Amino acid sequence: MISPLSFIHEKAVLGKDVHVDPFSMIHENVEIGEGTWIGSNVTIYSGAKIGKNCKIFPGAVIAAIPQDLKFQGEDSTVEIGENTTIRECVTISRGTIDKRTTKVGSNCLLMAYVHIAHDCMVGNNVIIANAVQVAGHVSIDDWAIVGGSSAIHQFVKVGMHSMISGGSLVRKDVPPFTKAAREPLSYAGVNSLGLRRRGYSSETISHIQEVYRYLFLNSLNNSRALEEIEINLPATKERDEIVNFIRSSERGVMKGYIS
Template sequence: MASIHATALVDPAAELDSTVTVGPYAVIGPQVRIGAGTTVGPHCVIEGRTTIGRDNRFYQFSSIGAPSQDIWQDANHRGEVTELVIGDRNTVREFCTFNTGTHKERGVTSVGHDNWIMAYVHIAHDVQLGNHCVLANNATLAGHVHVGDWATIGGLSGVHQFVKIGAHAMIGFQGHVAQDVPPFVTVDGNPLAARAVNLTGLRRRGFSAERQAVIKQMYKLLYRSGLTLAQAQQAIGELKGTQPEADGDIDSMLSFLAAAERGIVR
């Protein structure tokens, strides 16, 4: 049997692994599934069609799996099933809000694995959050935002709907992110501007000096060479083969730039 505090309200239809711990006054709805080793703190509400993986920790007072705050959702919803899917080993601190998806995209809000999510973070409908990300206090992701692996989003930052943030990117404190942020790039300020390559993050993750050099060259082509975006993309493509171990990083950058729909921060 899961360890459920006597004051918690867990619907009999909810599926909780026997090693789940549920704290005082938590509320868990009938369509919730929670994997092994996960801890649900006091006063958390987990509802909707929500699937949670292994070894997550939810601190007190979070709202997980509530319907989206999309003002058009009630008017346009046609009965499609929407859900929230959370992976393994995530830490979710106090007062966070994660919403289920909408039928406007694929109906799923997803949170990957090994993310560190600090207090008051909001993850809106249809957000796709990768793995190993850090979201500092009061970071707010609007609907349909996509965030790559190992990204860092600074405290009090707001990310506009449909924005994409690339892998290993870093958003500085109080960032107002209204355009896509390419992989590996650090941005901050108001208005938002690209500042440098996120070298500290890359070094922590074991990127070799050769890979870092190619990433710095891509950054220079995008931001310091006076090239148009199309010219920069072509020049970045021509870097392939110069350091074979960095070819995957080049592909990641080119794929991101090709898919950018809101323009990139420049």
């Protein structure tokens, strides 16, 4: 299960049934959960904590020091949940003094050549397609999908159940349940298909669409739109998720619909 041609530091902790293929290197202070497979030529540096039943494909580099000139060698980690697949040549950097960790949740798929920078927080069931570049301090919530070759600016937040078109330049926050496309990145509707696949009812999806009509289609600024939403639309978990996301945005949210 562990190739004699790999290097495993004596202070690394590997669970039961971990497979490590030839020419991979696992440094000290690494924890790997049971049933995880590590392909050839993978490097896992100190500070990585990897959950059960993950798959890490050849060429991946996990928990390298951050590409941040402010980094002063502080102790930090990369934490990866269970059942997550990390494809070829993915790189995930350790945290800095800001959060001291970079996290990727459970049941995620990071396709080939994805980069996740320092202090990023990636939720559960997230799909990030090939060659997406995620800058530092980015937050990507549960069930989000990021199309291939997109670039996400530092400190951006991507809301739950959102879908970002391939090749996008993501400079502003992407609210939950939306589709984002075009240049500059703009509202392209509610992610109805994804929501149906995850069990959302037609009534709930219609309610979400009504919220976004106020925000993106009624020519209101965000503050006024939020006031109108809270006055005119019934309180639901989805409505409040959207309202709280918009109110807490520090970078501002993407543009409304552009014809």
